[in-house]
Amino acid sequence: MRIFTNPNYDFLKWRWHAIALSLVVILAGVGVMATRGVPLGIDFSGGTIVIMRFAQPVTEEAVRNAVESLPGEKVVQQYGDPSLNEVLVRLPQTTDTEQGFQLEEGARQVVDAVRAANIGNFEVLSTEVVGPVIGAELQRKGIYATIASILGIMVYIAFRFRFSFAVGAIAATLHDLLVTLAFLTFFGYELSLNVIAAILTIVGYSVNDTIVIFDRVRENLRGMRRDKLDEVVNLSVNQTLGRTVITAGTTFFAVLGLYLFGGEVLEGFAFTMLVGIVSGTYSTVFIASAIAIIMSRRKAAVRAAAPETPAKGQARGQKSKKARAS
Secondary structure, three states, X not given: OOOOOOOOOOHHHHHHHHHHHHHHHHXXXXXXXXXXXXXXXXXXXXXXXXXXXXXXXXXXXXXXXXXXXXXOOOEEEEOOOHHHOEEEEEEEXXXXXXXXXXXXXXXXXXXXXXXXHOOOOEEEEEEEEEOHHHHHHHHHHHHHHHHHHHHHHXXXXXXXXXXXXXXXXHHHHHHHHHHHHHHHHHOOOOEOHHHHHHHHHHHXXXXXXXXXXXXXXXXXXXXXXXXXXXXXXXXHHHHOHHHHHHHHHHHHHHHHHHHHHOOHHHHHHHHHHHHHHHHHHHHHHHHHHHHHHHHHHHHHHHHHHOOOOOOHHHHHHHHHHHHHHO
16 A cells, blocks of 8 residues: 655755644643643542532532532532533542541542532532552652663664664653643543553554664665765655655544544544644654654764874884884
């Protein structure tokens, strides 16, 4: 299956524009995260979530007033399809050890408070409880898993290709992570275990695309030693363009179906994957290759600026000339 016939697009011509666009998105995301903070799901922050389905339409404000007397900062929001009249109530983790407050008790208090407010008949669909120790442990393991995967990728690419290529791949991977976190913040998705799983999947997906291009670069360098690295990289990107589009397109539409029909449980995971697929394809074509070229040029410039040392044979010849002259 061929999508492109001998493509010859000058992708590297737009590398600085692509880097500038990425910086704008990342800085905007960092700014939003600095002002609002990173919304942590119950998996990491700990607390209680109660999901209720009402027999008749009810407003979030009515439910919020019903649980107003409960301790901590509550979160009340519509859940799922609006026609189903489902409402999510979240209580934060508390540390009231004197009264032996338990998270299960928090779920019961939510149900009792809503029932006492007499705002309508409802049924409890589910309750989710996560303690503070478990939340902190999951948060720490999620960070460790992400860092370990990035370091492992860098070592592998540096060993298989060049160090400059490894830097380009890691820069593209970090780009994908930051862009994905920015969009999660923009659209109000919480950082949960499902989202962490999607982020780790994105890391592998993005690096796999990058390795395909770098492998083609290595093959082309054998027969194009006299050509500039820019030309070799651009040719390699064009040669693998059809494969990149097919892989990204099929994966995107599969995950899109998961996002549209997978329900609330998988929505955060699917959204993260959708952003990651687009960002990963974009960074593979524009960011990874551009950074690899920049690093290779810098390395070549350092070598050119270093003082040349005479070879051993030349040094012996100079010594023998001095001896004859004496």
